[in-house]
Amino acid sequence: MSLFFLTLGFGLVTASVLSLLSVGLSLQFGVTNFVNFAYGSYLSAGMLFTWTFATKLHFPFVIAALAGVIFTSLLAVIVNEIVFEPFSKRRKSIFYMLIVTFGLSLVLDSVLQIFYGVGFEKFPITQSEALHIGPFDFTVVQLWIIAVAILSMIVIHLLLTRTSLGKQMRAMSDNPELAKISGVDTRTVTRSTWALSGALAGLGGVVLALNTVVFQTTTGDDLLFVIFAAVILGGIGQTYGAMLGALVIGIVTEVSAVWVSSAYKQDVAFLILVVMLLVRPQGIIPAQGKA
Amino acid sequence: MTVILGYAATILIFFFTYNIFTLGLNIQFGYAGILNFTVITFMAVGGYVSAVLVMPHADTANGIYYILGLGLPWPIAALGGVLASGLLGLLIGQIALRRLRSDYLAIVTLATGTLLYGLAGNVTSMFDGWQGLFNVPQPFAGFRNWTPLGYSIFFVIMAGIIFGLLWLFANRLYKSPLGRVMRAVRDDQDVVEAFGKNTFRIRMTAMVIGCMYIGVGGVLTIAYITALSPAGWTTGETFVVWAALLVGGRANNLGAVVGSFLVAVVFNESTRYLPQMPSHPNLIPDIRYILIGLAVILTIWFRPQGVIPERKNTFYEVPLGKDVNAKPGQTSLEADLAKVGE
Numbered sequence: 001m002s003l004f005f006l007t008l009g010f011g012l013v014t015a016s017v018l019s020l021l022s023v024g025l026s027l028q029f030g031v032t033n034f035v036n037f038a039y040g041s042y043l044s045a046g047m048l049f050t051w052t053f054a055t056k057l058h059f060p061f062v063i064a065a066l067a068g069v070i071f072t073s074l075l076a077v078i079v080n081e082i083v084f085e086p087f088s089k090r091r092k093s094i095f096y097m098l099i100v101t102f103g104l105s106l107v108l109d110s111v112l113q114i115f116y117g118v119g120f121e122k123f124p125i126t127q128s129e130a131l132h133i134g135p136f137d138f139t140v141v142q143l144w145i146i147a148v149a150i151l152s153m154i155v156i157h158l159l160l161t162r163t164s165l166g167k168q169m170r171a172m173s174d175n176p177e178l179a180k181i182s183g184v185d186t187r188t189v190t191r192s193t194w195a196l197s198g199a200l201a202g203l204g205g206v207v208l209a210l211n212t213v214v215f216q217t218t219t220g221d222d223l224l225f226v227i228f229a230a231v232i233l234g235g236i237g238q239t240y241g242a243m244l245g246a247l248v249i250g251i252v253t254e255v256s257a258v259w260v261s262s263a264y265k266q267d268v269a270f271l272i273l274v275v276m277l278l279v280r281p282q283g284i285i286p287a288q289g290k291a
Numbered sequence: 292m293t294v295i296l297g298y299a300a301t302i303l304i305f306f307f308t309y310n311i312f313t314l315g316l317n318i319q320f321g322y323a324g325i326l327n328f329t330v331i332t333f334m335a336v337g338g339y340v341s342a343v344l345v346m347p348h349a350d351t352a353n354g355i356y357y358i359l360g361l362g363l364p365w366p367i368a369a370l371g372g373v374l375a376s377g378l379l380g381l382l383i384g385q386i387a388l389r390r391l392r393s394d395y396l397a398i399v400t401l402a403t404g405t406l407l408y409g410l411a412g413n414v415t416s417m418f419d420g421w422q423g424l425f426n427v428p429q430p431f432a433g434f435r436n437w438t439p440l441g442y443s444i445f446f447v448i449m450a451g452i453i454f455g456l457l458w459l460f461a462n463r464l465y466k467s468p469l470g471r472v473m474r475a476v477r478d479d480q481d482v483v484e485a486f487g488k489n490t491f492r493i494r495m496t497a498m499v500i501g502c503m504y505i506g507v508g509g510v511l512t513i514a515y516i517t518a519l520s521p522a523g524w525t526t527g528e529t530f531v532v533w534a535a536l537l538v539g540g541r542a543n544n545l546g547a548v549v550g551s552f553l554v555a556v557v558f559n560e561s562t563r564y565l566p567q568m569p570s571h572p573n574l575i576p577d578i579r580y581i582l583i584g585l586a587v588i589l590t591i592w593f594r595p596q597g598v599i600p601e602r603k604n605t606f607y608e609v610p611l612g613k614d615v616n617a618k619p620g621q622t623s624l625e626a627d628l629a630k631v632g633e
């Protein structure tokens with residue numbers, strides 16, 4: 001039983017990391033209507049930028065993480081401005097958009113590898129002793145990860161429901177043409193969405209790196225399909241679905257370690273993805289016209 | 292002279308195998324509009340399965356592990372490898388080729404690639420883990436007493452013949468009714484479905500044939516270099532094939548050949564001789580991938596049809612009304628059909 005609660009605790013931490021990442025991917029998919037295969041590079045960029053600020057420039061860790069998140073967000077906006085925005089105007093075909101994002105992931109990964117090499121990096125923070133909270137064991141860092149994720153989800157909920165920008169994003173996600181003729185400035189909303197998606201990728205990357213302790217340039221890409229599994233499980237393009245999907249995938253993959261070796265965590269996520277595509281490809285919360 | 296000939300032979304074999312990969316991807320993407328983002332995994336599956344079928348029992352005493360090790364004759368093993376690739380394609384198609392947006396298939400192929408890469412690396416008992424298979428017996432190596440150069444030349448001829456046959460088949464497929472309906476599915480699935488065609492089966496056929504092509508390339512690769520480790524089939528390698536297809540021209544087999552030549556031979560071989568920097572051993576491969584990624588993005592921007600674009604079919608339109616060319620007693624349609632016949 002203690003093993004179950006231990007893995008359940010890990011599951012909550014993994015779900016927290018995944019929730020940031022899958023909401024970031026899902027929001028952007030909803031607004032722009034194509035999957036970004038370069039997302040893995042964004043989260044690698046988030047953790048590596050933070051690493052640079054923390055170890056090379058000796059910023060306090062929280063400031064370094066904040067700077068890492070802002071720079072990843074900037075990266076996402078710049079990539080959108082010089083690649084995605086012009087492409088979606090010129091070539092409407094979804095095939096081409098997907099190939100472009102796929103090619104971009106190769107380019108960004110290679111650029112990161114030139115600067116950071118292929119070795120493993122580590123944040124300059126000390127791992128604390130585990131704290132016993134009820135039946136769970138958490139390190140202080142893990143509690144921070146959960147707190148950051150919950151806070152971010154609340155902020156995103158408020159953004160989507162209470163602000164004009166959030167309402168415009170939801171409108172574009174439902175029907176871009178209708179949003180446009182209703183006076184939504186689609187260009188600005190798209191740009192803001194990329195900024196938010198990049199920031200969440202960066203933040204998710206930083207907390208992922210905190211959770212796995214060591215990381216390298218390919219860490220983001222290795223997790224990419226687990227994020228896809230969470231997004232598809234919840235319903236592609238659905239923000240709350242992505243949160244739900246992240247919770248399910250995070251807990252199931254970690255608790256599965258009770259029965260199968262934890263080396264096969266990702267395979268469990270893949271299994272959920274396959275079953276979901278066979279049984280209910282539109283996801284738990286289906287979005288109109290996205291499946 | 293021998294060195295130059297041997298080098299030329301190796302390049303020719305690479306050219307042929309990359310051509311086969313690109314033809315396979317062309318059948319999937321060019322003909323039927325299927326986004327396969329893990330081309331290289333099918334290559335690896337074909338290569339690995341044929342290798343474990345042809346190799347003798349694993350030498351576990353020396354810490355070398357792999358499954359099967361049946362020591363079968365080479366043609367049967369090769370067939371096994373190709374079938375394994377096709378089977379994997381069938382499984383992936385069953386999951387993702389239903390009435391879903393093409394994003395899903397792309398996601399599932401990429402996920403399968405990542406998963407199998409991890410499995411092949413971590414489960415040592417399958418294909419000897421990260422070390423990969425080596426000392427794979429070469430086809431017809433004991434046929435006569437080959438000199439290394441003689442064998443390479445023999446292999447070039449064999450690969451060339453296999454490529455030639457696959458090329459003919461791919462062209463036949465393009466012109467056949469099946470190829471035509473594949474292209475129709477690519478252009479508008481709903482219309483084809485409205486005509487009562489089973490689009491799932493058509494796309495699945497393209498998927499499996501393409502995967503078997505890529506499997507043939509994998510069998511040839513492992514047979515020639517006699518070794519394959521997971522480090523040899525990363526996502527970047529998949530993109531080399533995509534770059535070859537898109538630069539050359541999708542849905543045109545001649546374009547696939549030109550693209551393979553430009554990307555896999557000219558570009559890959561020329562960047563091989565750039566000076567290495569001892570402090571950054573990965574710099575050259577990284578720059579190569581950046582350039583390949585940029586080549587694809589720029590091709591889609593400036594010339595999405597590629598160097599050699601697809602030839603659009605021109606259909607003869609039957610004019611309405613009375614035809615001046617019609618002979619007495621002949622309708623205008625008959626006159627036109629007679630003209631087409633000439």
